[in-house]
Amino acid sequence: MKCTLCGQEFNETSAHTACKGCGFAKDCSLVKCPNCGFEDVPVPNWIRNFFRKKQHHAAVQTCDSLNIRLDQLEVRRKVKVTDVETQNRSALQKIIAIGALPGTELFLIRRFPSYVLQIGRSQFSIDRELASLIYVAPCSGDGRS
Amino acid sequence: MMECCESKAHHHSPNLRTIAIVGNPNVGKSVLFNNLTGRYMTVANYPGTTVQVARGQARIGTVDYEVVDTPGMYSFSSITEEEKVARNILIRENPYLVIHLVDAKNLERMLAFTLQLLEAELPTILVLNMMDETRRAGVQIDIPKLEQELKIPVVGTVSTTGEGMKELLHRIETYGGKEHHYRIPIGGPIEAALNKSEDLLNDSYLVAKRLIGLLALEEDRDVLDLIKQKQPEILFRLEELRDEIASHAVSPVEYEIAMQLKKEADRVAGQVMKTSNGGDGFKEKLSGFMMNPLTGLPILFVVLYFGLYKFVGEFGAGTVVDFIEGSVFERYLNPWFTRVVTSVVPWAVLQSLFVGEYGLITLGVRYAVALILPIVTFFFIVFSIIEDSGYLPRLAMLIDRVFKKIGLSGRAVIPMVLGFGCDTMATMVTRTLPTTRERLISTLLLALAIPCSAQLGVILALLHGRPLATFIWAGVVSMVFLFVGYLAAQIIPGEKPSFYMELPPLRWPKVSNVLIKTYVRVKWYFYEVLPLFLLASVFIWLGQLSGVFDLTVNLLKRPVMLIGMPPEAAKVFLFGFFRRDYGAAGLYDLTKAGLLNGTQIVVACVALTLFLPCIAQFLMNVKERGWKTGVWISFFILFFSFGVAFVLNFALTHLGVVL
Numbered sequence A: 001m002k003c004t005l006c007g008q009e010f011n012e013t014s015a016h017t018a019c020k021g022c023g024f025a026k027d028c029s030l031v032k033c034p035n036c037g038f039e040d041v042p043v044p045n046w047i048r049n050f051f052r053k054k055q056h057h058a059a060v061q062t063c064d065s066l067n068i069r070l071d072q073l074e075v076r077r078k079v080k081v082t083d084v085e086t087q088n089r090s091a092l093q094k095i096i097a098i099g100a101l102p103g104t105e106l107f108l109i110r111r112f113p114s115y116v117l118q119i120g121r122s123q124f125s126i127d128r129e130l131a132s133l134i135y136v137a138p139c140s141g142d143g144r145s
Numbered sequence B: 001m002m003e004c005c006e007s008k009a010h011h012h013s014p015n016l017r018t019i020a021i022v023g024n025p026n027v028g029k030s031v032l033f034n035n036l037t038g039r040y041m042t043v044a045n046y047p048g049t050t051v052q053v054a055r056g057q058a059r060i061g062t063v064d065y066e067v068v069d070t071p072g073m074y075s076f077s078s079i080t081e082e083e084k085v086a087r088n089i090l091i092r093e094n095p096y097l098v099i100h101l102v103d104a105k106n107l108e109r110m111l112a113f114t115l116q117l118l119e120a121e122l123p124t125i126l127v128l129n130m131m132d133e134t135r136r137a138g139v140q141i142d143i144p145k146l147e148q149e150l151k152i153p154v155v156g157t158v159s160t161t162g163e164g165m166k167e168l169l170h171r172i173e174t175y176g177g178k179e180h181h182y183r184i185p186i187g188g189p190i191e192a193a194l195n196k197s198e199d200l201l202n203d204s205y206l207v208a209k210r211l212i213g214l215l216a217l218e219e220d221r222d223v224l225d226l227i228k229q230k231q232p233e234i235l236f237r238l239e240e241l242r243d244e245i246a247s248h249a250v251s252p253v254e255y256e257i258a259m260q261l262k263k264e265a266d267r268v269a270g271q272v273m274k275t276s277n278g279g280d281g282f283k284e285k286l287s288g289f290m291m292n293p294l295t296g297l298p299i300l301f302v303v304l305y306f307g308l309y310k311f312v313g314e315f316g317a318g319t320v321v322d323f324i325e326g327s328v329f330e331r332y333l334n335p336w337f338t339r340v341v342t343s344v345v346p347w348a349v350l351q352s353l354f355v356g357e358y359g360l361i362t363l364g365v366r367y368a369v370a371l372i373l374p375i376v377t378f379f380f381i382v383f384s385i386i387e388d389s390g391y392l393p394r395l396a397m398l399i400d401r402v403f404k405k406i407g408l409s410g411r412a413v414i415p416m417v418l419g420f421g422c423d424t425m426a427t428m429v430t431r432t433l434p435t436t437r438e439r440l441i442s443t444l445l446l447a448l449a450i451p452c453s454a455q456l457g458v459i460l461a462l463l464h465g466r467p468l469a470t471f472i473w474a475g476v477v478s479m480v481f482l483f484v485g486y487l488a489a490q491i492i493p494g495e496k497p498s499f500y501m502e503l504p505p506l507r508w509p510k511v512s513n514v515l516i517k518t519y520v521r522v523k524w525y526f527y528e529v530l531p532l533f534l535l536a537s538v539f540i541w542l543g544q545l546s547g548v549f550d551l552t553v554n555l556l557k558r559p560v561m562l563i564g565m566p567p568e569a570a571k572v573f574l575f576g577f578f579r580r581d582y583g584a585a586g587l588y589d590l591t592k593a594g595l596l597n598g599t600q601i602v603v604a605c606v607a608l609t610l611f612l613p614c615i616a617q618f619l620m621n622v623k624e625r626g627w628k629t630g631v632w633i634s635f636f637i638l639f640f641s642f643g644v645a646f647v648l649n650f651a652l653t654h655l656g657v658v659l
Helices: A012-019 A045-051 A089-098 B029-036 B081-092 B104-119 B131-136 B143-150 B165-173 B188-200 B209-217 B221-230 B232-247 B253-272 B281-291 B293-344 B348-355 B360-389 B391-405 B410-419 B423-432 B436-449 B453-463 B467-491 B511-546 B548-562 B569-578 B580-592 B598-610 B615-625 B627-654
Strands: A078-084 A105-110 A115-119 A122-126 A134-138 B017-022 B041-045 B052-060 B063-069 B097-103 B124-129 B139-141 B154-156 B273-275 B500-503
Touching (some): A089 B253, A089 B500, A122 B391, B029 B063, B052 B165, B081 B423, B104 B124, B124 B131, B131 B139, B143 B253, B293 B360, B348 B511, B360 B410, B453 B598, B511 B548, B580 B598
Antiparallel strands (some): A078 A105, B041 B052, B139 B273
16 A cells, blocks of 8 residues: 555555564554555555456466465455465365365355355365465455456 | 165175165266166165165176175275275275276366276276267366276276267277276385385285275275284284385375375376366356355255245145045045944044054054154155256355354254255265264254154144244244254364365256155155054053053143143153154144143244153164263153243243244
């Protein structure tokens, strides 16, 4: 997003670095600009989507190298699984069963009340605990399938 | 889910060639099984487990085969008891042929397991099912090329319409045995350990040693037991190999293997699959609405209102029951039987066994056929439609968060919904839950707070025209459900549940499938229920004759009056011991006689909903959870249900609520 005070472009998901040392950082919906420190209110997705023109697909999709945990990802994003992090065998087997292995592309359909993923032509529902074990890298081009 | 009580240790027939159907859940294994066999089949517990496996015979060409419908499995690394059974059939029964059934549009994901089967050196035919949905989704699969890649027969089918079945039969008939040698190197320390373990395993195993070694490295209990039988001396060496892998600090074995299988599956799928855009916009939208709480809860309400309340409650339990009970039984059958019996049997005592107030025919058969049968049938029609449409997994997803609070995962929604049909059957279905803790909690809640369709039908009929009373009843029972579940989740130790579930595409249910499923379930229910009704009638007759019945009724009068009931209701509660729905039906008679006011009806409905499970369910609880737990659950429910009824009666009368 773009800071409304200083105009700096920054990534919302990485903005929490600026919140270090703030006692209210947990459960706070404000976003702090890493450049000037202005606390901005992010525009809710549905409003942003309402005003945004429909984007056309980028021909080549590139995926970021930045890893996010799946449970922190916003919906309707196409991502690639980069890692599964757990020593819990039964959780791992469940993730193998749905096929959310590194290299797999997936599309997050819902986060609430449970996470719904599209993997290939199948949809799966998993809970937050399982979702938090899967690390993903967002792909550009906002893949609407 | 059919013959619950058949527990003979049925092993595969030694002189027939076995065909095992394997694959993920929801790919149509049972339909293919029925297509292949159709003539004769048995359903029995797999030895040493509670998992049921269907086996049937098929004549293909001139040869008879035994066909096994295995429980769904995703890979050789198994999580649930059912997956273990499927896996054990593959590695212990030496099948002549394995049919790996996959959902063709998800070939790339399911191919990994095909590769694992090939690596295990199992004789495999790959069947790509649901080709119609696949074409509609815009996916094209080059089957000849896939055959070349895998070097095994591949057939495309639509098992519900029979498309491709002829070719499949032909391929089975002409099957020439396995030629494939598929090997997917894993690399690194795991590969080294695997090679060493293959060298160690020099006894004869029915599948490739690579697979046995692999499962041994995964610390799979069943496979370690198998090795213990054959080569106990190598167990410690295998343990050393496991430690060696662990010391290299790589990910667990099954993860590394899944990664390599996926790579290879992606490569093969990339060669043979082409995707153009397709898809059903409307179904996607509807699916979205079902999963969004804002629209999903109203949809759930509509399903419950029209499916359960209107169709099962009002039409099934009202119109149809009135007709069968009122006209058929009371006008024609009962008087006729009474005439016949009184003229044939001279002794009044024996007469009362058949046609008395609690007679075998006048009470036992009448309740079973006129009251319970129609209600259960209508419920199973609705349940089969809901099940086939793909709504249940979406409901599971919607409700998972709430269920987590009571120690269950969304998966438990399936036994819970089924419980509204028959709690006994639902208790059996709790086996599909992955942990003992979830199975215990759901068994308790099913026994306590989920009324079965027979009860529900009668209770809804009792509460008919009293909206406030219905509301209070539903509110109290739901509160009890959540409260007891919450407490149980706090008290019972064990692993926290985790939820994952495939959401199959929404489908229009097929009338024939719905009817077959309903028929099978009703048949199961009826075979289970009719003997018990008759037994209950005999018990009551004996009890009355010997005076035990009157004594017990007198004993029960005090607690019954404590919850504000007229003493006559004691009989109803005694009936409840024999069958919960039996008790509810007795209550129905009391109300018809005008003995109960509004408050009493609500209190009685609450007490009977919560009250002791029917005898069949009690036996099922004992069978599934063991003696101690089964009896403990019943004791808890006995006191708890009376306690809740007492408090409710106290509150309603002292608040001066008039219903």
